[in-house]
Every structure is written in structure tokens, then in C-alpha cells.
Amino acid sequence: MSQGCAERRGDLGAYAIGALDRRERAATRRHLAVCAACRADYEELLPVRDWLAAVKRHLAACPACRDACRDFLPTVPRR
Secondary structure: OOHHHHHOOOOHHHHHHHOOOOOHHHHHHHHHOOHHHHHHHHHHHHHEEEEEEEEHHHHHOOOHHHHHHHOOOOOOOOO
């Protein structure tokens, strides 16, 4: 693992969900362009990101599921 990998690997999840600031996002994008190992790790996160987005959409639309999840997802808004 290179120094760049050590610095960027922890940012891959945040990069996948769009949670990095502009500077960190650009640095991660540059690293992924040259590092196949980190790029593969990032690509493994994409189905998880997509699943979380689908869950968020479902919870927004389904009051029964929102209520069922309220105890372990305290940030789920009431409607």
C-alpha cells in the first residue's frame, strides 16, 4: 500500500456518498485515476451506496417502515 493509498482509503466511503469537500474529492479522484487497488475498493462500495439510497427513498415513502425503524434510526423524520 502506498502513502497515497493510506491517505485516501479512509475517504473512499465518504467519496462514494458525496460527503467530501471539494479539495478532498479532487484528491481522491486523482488517486483513483492512478491506483487500481483503491479503485477496485471504491467500486465495491457502489452497490452499498445504491442500496442505502434505495432504503432512504423507501423510508421517505413508507410510513409503516419508517415507524418500524424509528428505534434504531433516530434520525428518520416523522411524517
